[in-house]
Amino acid sequence: MKRIITIMMISFSAFYMTAPIFAQSGKPQYEIRTMRADTLLGIIKIELFPAIAPLHSAYFDSLVTINFYDSTAFHRVVPGFVIQGGDPNSKHGPRDTWGLGDSSQATIPAEFSGVSHQRGIIGAARDEDINSANSQFYINLDNNDFLDWNYTAYGQVLEGMDVVDFISLVPRDANDNPIEKIEMFITKTGFTNDTPYVPVLTYPANGEVGILALDTLKWQQVDGAVMYTLQISKTASFDSLYLEKEVGFNFYHLRELELGNVDFYWRVNANNGGNESQYSGTGHFVSSIEAPVLISPAKNDTVPVTPEFEWTAVNGATKYRLQISRSPLFQERYIVYDVDTITTTKHTSAELEGGKSHYWRVFSMTDGYQGPSSESKRFITEKVTGIKDNEKTEFNFTLLQNYPNPFNPSTTIKYTIPELYNSPSHDVANSSFLVTLKIYDVLGRNVATLVNEKQTPGTYQVVFDANSVQGTLQSGIYFYRITAGKYSQTRKMLLLK
Numbered sequence: 001m002k003r004i005i006t007i008m009m010i011s012f013s014a015f016y017m018t019a020p021i022f023a024q025s026g027k028p029q030y031e032i033r034t035m036r037a038d039t040l041l042g043i044i045k046i047e048l049f050p051a052i053a054p055l056h057s058a059y060f061d062s063l064v065t066i067n068f069y070d071s072t073a074f075h076r077v078v079p080g081f082v083i084q085g086g087d088p089n090s091k092h093g094p095r096d097t098w099g100l101g102d103s104s105q106a107t108i109p110a111e112f113s114g115v116s117h118q119r120g121i122i123g124a125a126r127d128e129d130i131n132s133a134n135s136q137f138y139i140n141l142d143n144n145d146f147l148d149w150n151y152t153a154y155g156q157v158l159e160g161m162d163v164v165d166f167i168s169l170v171p172r173d174a175n176d177n178p179i180e181k182i183e184m185f186i187t188k189t190g191f192t193n194d195t196p197y198v199p200v201l202t203y204p205a206n207g208e209v210g211i212l213a214l215d216t217l218k219w220q221q222v223d224g225a226v227m228y229t230l231q232i233s234k235t236a237s238f239d240s241l242y243l244e245k246e247v248g249f250n251f252y253h254l255r256e257l258e259l260g261n262v263d264f265y266w267r268v269n270a271n272n273g274g275n276e277s278q279y280s281g282t283g284h285f286v287s288s289i290e291a292p293v294l295i296s297p298a299k300n301d302t303v304p305v306t307p308e309f310e311w312t313a314v315n316g317a318t319k320y321r322l323q324i325s326r327s328p329l330f331q332e333r334y335i336v337y338d339v340d341t342i343t344t345t346k347h348t349s350a351e352l353e354g355g356k357s358h359y360w361r362v363f364s365m366t367d368g369y370q371g372p373s374s375e376s377k378r379f380i381t382e383k384v385t386g387i388k389d390n391e392k393t394e395f396n397f398t399l400l401q402n403y404p405n406p407f408n409p410s411t412t413i414k415y416t417i418p419e420l421y422n423s424p425s426h427d428v429a430n431s432s433f434l435v436t437l438k439i440y441d442v443l444g445r446n447v448a449t450l451v452n453e454k455q456t457p458g459t460y461q462v463v464f465d466a467n468s469v470q471g472t473l474q475s476g477i478y479f480y481r482i483t484a485g486k487y488s489q490t491r492k493m494l495l496l497k
Contacts, residue, residue: 025051026193027274028061033185034074034163036170041182042163044139046122046155047192049273052227053111053154056124056133060154061188063135069186075099076138076176079168084125084138085184098177105134108152114227114246115153115273117144120164121226122155139164148248156226156273196225196270199250201283209286210369213257217266219280221250225270232266236282259372261316262287289316291372292345292362297379305381308348311374314364319343321363321370324352328359328376335477336492338442340365350444350479351490355383384489399482399489402464406494410465413437413450415482417457432456433484439464440479447473450480466495 032044048057063069073090075098077083088105089097110130117123121140124133133152140147141164157164171179203218204211217230230252232243242264245252257264265284270277292311297303309322320342327334336358337349352358359378364371398416405411417433437451448469450462464480466473475497481490 025275026191027051027272028057028191029158029189030064031187031189032160033187034167035183035185036180041166042160044160044163045158045189047158047273048122048155049115049153049226051271051274051276052113052115053124053152055108056111056152056154059106059108059135060137064186064188068135069184071183071185072135073098074167074178074182074184077168077170077172077178078141078176080142081144082138082140083164083167084136086125086136088135090181095177099136099175101134101136107131108133111152111154112149113153114229114248115148116248117147117151117153118248119143120157120161121153122157123147124152124154126151141165141168145248193274194224194272195275196222196272196277198222198277199225199228199268199270199280201266201268201280204283204285207284207286209261210288210366210371211254211257211264211285212288212372213254213259215257216251216253218251219268222270222272222277224272225277226273227271229269229271229276230266231268231279232264234262234264236265236284238265238267238282257287259287259290261289288369289364289366289371290314292317292320292364292374294360294362294374294377297360297377299377300379302380302382305354305384306348306351307379307381308346309360309362310346311362313345314371316366317364317371318367319365320345320347321365322347322349323361323363324349325359326356328378330359330361330376333494336479338477340370341443350440350442351481351488352381353490354381356381397482397484397487397489399480399491401491402480402493406496407466408495408497409467410463411493412461412463413480414459414461416459417455417484435482435484437462437480437482439469440481441473442477442479447478451482455484 027047029047034041050057071091074083074085075090087099088102117140123138125136125138126133199219199222201219228247230245233241265282267279267282269279292314295310321340324337325335357380359376361376362374400414402411402413432454435451435455438446439448441447475495478493479490
């Protein structure tokens with residue numbers, strides 16, 4: 001059996017090419033009486049959308065006028081998805097032909113629109129050919145927005161969704177065809193001719209600056225509206241359009257937007273399927289400054305553990321934000337360096353962990369807002385191998401991850417000093433090293449010194465209490481660094497209050 005997307009492909013006939021469109025504005029309304037074995041199951045009241053899908057609406061109306069739908073069946077019922085009917089084969093033809101269509105029927109060109117396939121919306125069934133819709137229609141049981149812009153929505157249920165739900169749950173065969181035939185009888189009941197209210201713009205505020213691609217334009221929802229038309233222009237007169245888009249909801253995500261302090265003007269009207277409102281008042285916003293372009297390190301470069309970063313200057317930017325992450329997705333827990341007070345286009349970071357992949361990006365910023373991010377690039381820090389001295393190395397120094405991490409307010413840091421001989425950084429006579437263990441914030445400022453003394457080989461642990469630091473530390477990322485002779489290692493920890 002054919003599905004919504006598998007109805008017979010047939011050509012657009014000369015008969016339909018001359019079919020009249022509704023001469024009056026407004027929405028025609030109908031009653032669908034549903035019958036099973038001469039018993040009334042219920043009535044479904046619907047209306048069509050001539051102001052959105054005039055061809056489909058006129059064709060449906062012409063079929064109702066000649067009683068075409070009477071005795072046709074709801075031949076496909078899928079709980080949670082749709083019920084579908086209107087195939088002439090379902091009047092008297094064998095069940096295995098129901099849904100296959102009749103090649104003598106006219107077909108209607110697609111009229112895709114911003115109307116979303118929400119619960120109760122009526123759509124035109126078709127084959128793979130987008131212009132192959134005919135008499136068969138479906139009623140959405142759920143919000144099936146994956147059908148949007150792929151099928152023509154041309155009406156909606158006003159009353160009787162309980163009847164639609166009941167039909168969707170009747171016993172059915174392997175082809176989703178009800179075991180007992182459910183027939184429909186459709187009559188026209190009249191027109192409604194109301195005009196929707198004019199939408200009111202709500203976001204962004206008029207004159208707002210720093211709007212980015214993927215920001216959302218919003219306006220008040222209008223009762224009865226099933227679609228809105230959004231217009232965006234670079235001129236207040238709208239004599240040329242930057243974008244015009246039909247949308248099924250009272251918001252629109254700006255998928256693309258020209259950056260660089262560009263002035264934009266926007267407005268919206270509402271459509272209830274029968275009439276359009278006037279356009280809203282005009283809103284004005286200014287797009288964000290542009291994103292920086294990364295210069296160095298280049299993609300996949302190997303760099304020192306304290307690398308220098310460079311990017312292009314951005315017109316209008318007063319400062320920049322540099323982020324370095326161990327993950328290309330820049331999740332917060334993987335960000336190891338984050339500074340937003342850089343006023344030049346070059347910056348050297350705090351020491352990073354050696355021999356690891358890192359990712360970096362830069363945001364342009366103004367005094368009023370943060371602009372967009374550059375693309376991100378991967379780099380690799382050089383591997384730290386310690387120092388050689390008479391074939392002896394300091395590989396066995398270890399700085400362990402603090403525990404717990406994240407912490408509040410205290411955490412324990414453990415480290416190990418190895419046995420080494422004949423090393424310039426080793427006091428052989430006293431078998432000790434000068435060891436320092438310091439805490440730094442993301443700006444590289446020393447906020448605490450935990451150890452600053454000579455220590456002999458062995459394993460040590462020290463407790464860091466964030467509350468003991470002068471000027472209580474805020475939640476965020478901190479670094480702890482050990483230095484013993486020429487050996488140095490840094491790790492990251494997270495304070496969460």
